[in-house]
Amino acid sequence: MLQQPLLEIKELKTHFNTERGRVTAVDGISFHLEEGEILGVVGESGCGKSVTSQSILRLFDEKYTVKYDGEILLNGLDLLKLPMSKMQKLRGNDVSMIFQDPLSSLNPVYTIGYQIAESVMLHQKLSKKAAYERAVEMLRLTGIPAPEKRVNDYPHQLSGGMRQRVMIAMALACKPKLLIADEPTTALDVTIQAQILDLIIGLNKEFGMSVIFITHDLGVVAEVCTRVVVMYLGQVVEEADVEELFARPYHPYTKGLMKSIPQMDGDRSQNLHVIEGTMPSLHDMPKGCRFASRCPYADEQCKEQAPKLETLQSMHKVRCWHYEKIVEMEELTYADASR
């Protein structure tokens, strides 16, 4: 019997009620996450990756704005069916999250020590003193110098990189099984970015903590992740192990994303590739393949019929009518060019 995955998402749909009617920002997403794995979720902004991650913790207002469909199984327990009180006990304790913008994600009127200690006091019923000691320990773990002093600082007194370390310390304070990192390095400059990535990889190795790493940057994915899910307009378009995906990207969208990674050692005279066109609006969803309007290979079939997510050998999944044909065509042109 196969071991049960830590997290399994089945046909998740997240609908929003907006002024202009109902939109489905996440439309039938399925993927799973093994224990100790770092899974990358990749896509342009607006593809629904952040909505997916926040849906896992059910952070949207369910009374008026959001409705979920499908299942989110954490160790076999469906989170979407839990009462809110149970959900609150689970947040920060079993599953934690770090956000894109570390400044706006920290409450400006409380010290960072309080904000780290808060979840410890909540979930592990530690005394205030013990919780603050844990906060100092977490700050040290995330590489903040002089943590005994820093613990009493307010967020605005720290630099961007430090703030993100604080966010990570806050998220890890209760030693969760799963960390969801939503573009944790986007707002930071390159050197700090590398430090934060190293920190996350280190924590993953040291504590066996599973990570869902959300980003728009395939370069970062190659560095950090073991497996990748590529999303476009609320759907998974491709999923594969990281080596497999970089060796054999099937979906034209994934190919486009790869070409847009700047190559340090490549031919500098070549222009950076840009995927033409813009994502269609959620209010105005195409009925065929969602990428058809921007796809160089799209034909009538693509515009009329929506492709299914197909599983190939070696667990590689792709949502495209023509992936085989495209590979052949590319091999031909490559052969032509090198002749």
Next chain:
Amino acid sequence: MKAFILKRVLALLPILFIVSIVVFLVIHLTPGDPATVMLGDTATEEQVKALREQLGLNNPIHEQYVHWISGVFQGDFGYSYFMKQPVMDTIISHLGPTVSLAILAEIMAILIGIPLGIIAATRRGSATDQSLMGVALLGISVPSFLLGLFLVLVFAVQLRWLPVGGYEPLSEGLLLHLKYLIMPAIALGSMQIALTARMTRSSLLEVLNTNFIKAARSKGVKERHVIYRHALRNAFLPILTVLGQTFGVLITGAAVVETIFNIPGIGQLIINSVGRRDYSVIQGVVLFVTFTYVFINLVIDLLYGVIDPRVRLDQK
């Protein structure tokens, strides 16, 4: 923190200077000779001449200003020839009722307005929210003197539950004090309740949309604590501003309400002084009330620093 306070106080000086100039000029804007105006129609020519001499009206205008403002700094707000006493004494003897009234109305704004705003914000879009905000909008649209008149019509004229007007000081007993003040306080406070509720709602909604609230939720903080511990403290700055402005509105709104309910406060004093053209009292009251108002806003400003570390710590 000391530097922060000093900076705020210094920033007030130009404002107070402008205020004093405006108040000073008001009396010089009056058509005719201030001395004649002050003494009334019955004054003899000698009296007028003597007063002109005493007030230094024959001096150049900037010297008059300096003379006047240095008096103000020593607590000398001028002399009322109508009341036959210094303006300051007149103000102090009328202060009690107005302060009572303003405090009562401010308490209502805080105790009713803020909770209603929180309720509306946390149930955004619901029927409760919509009806609360509807009532609040009505509250903003009914001026205090009108509400006062309507209240008199219902509770004093029709139902005869409460006195039409008048005032009993607190020393005569709390219940009696409140019996006379409750209608004026509601008339005066309703708009402030509505304003406070609206501000609390919009400010809280804005904060509830921020990432750090999402982050607080994501670490499992209970919804109640998310609102009261994380959101409200951040939402409080704009609410405080409104409460500060409210106090100024209350003191002047009192002018109208006191006239309706015949309460011997600052408001009635200034209206009566306008009626009898007692300019030195008008000048004194306007200056006194505005200084108080500016001072209250300074206190609010300093409270910002207590609540928000960014304000406090960036002033180093």
Next chain:
Amino acid sequence: MEALEKREELIVIKSNLKKQQRQLFIRRFFANKLAVVGLAIIIFLILLSILGPLVISHDPYGMKVDDRLGAPSSIHLLGTDEFGRDLLSRIIYGAQVSMGVGFAVAAIASIVGMAVGLYASYYRVLDNVLMRICDGIMAFPAILLAIALMAALGASTNNVILSLSIVYIPYIARVVRSAALVVREETYIEAMKAQGASSWRIIWLHIAPNTLSPLIVQATFIFANAIIVEAALSFLGAGVPAPDPSWGNILYDGKKVIFTAWWMVVYPGICIVLSVLGFNLFGDGLRDLLDPHTNQAKK
């Protein structure tokens, strides 16, 4: 030639875009039911104050001793006051006074406040002086300053307009200044300066239009406030002098006879609430549409 065509094409696209924006704006405004109700109330009051006097049959100044304090009846729909004057006609003429004062104050405060705000934003030296003066005037509670000014100037409708305009100019100036400061930093303003455009041209033709949205919102609220303060001043006997009717004036008379003639208080009161409510609803709707900051908060 080609460049010219391209330019014309661009102009067409631009004007189409503006048209679309305008249509979207109108559609969104009419989607906000409360704002539409507000607009309807305002239009009703304007029509009442303009057309009303043509329809009514009673003279608002005509005293009749026999008809003193008459209850509403078929002849005097809203009753009569203590001089036997017809209350309905006084309220209709009062609408003219109250709406007129509101309009005049909003207009004068807007024009002067706009000039102050624009020049303050454009010239640094002027900025300090003008803004300190604005701060000083705004430091006064509004009604208090109005009372003081009225005491100095003497009670008359024109003086009400003058005092209230002085009180509200800084509020407009502040809003215009902060909107103008944003535009001032735009590159095209720098470019125009470099090309030698006169400052008058830059200020009035290029910066000013960008400050209109916040100005209009602010002016709507000032309109509402001016109606309230005028009524309050008149009610206190320091505003529009008798025998001219204004809603506040009628209330002043009504207060004296509140035990016997409720209609003297209720009807003008309803008019004041209605007009203020109308402007507040309309202003709230406009602000939601024009002010991106509150828009964000709403999402």
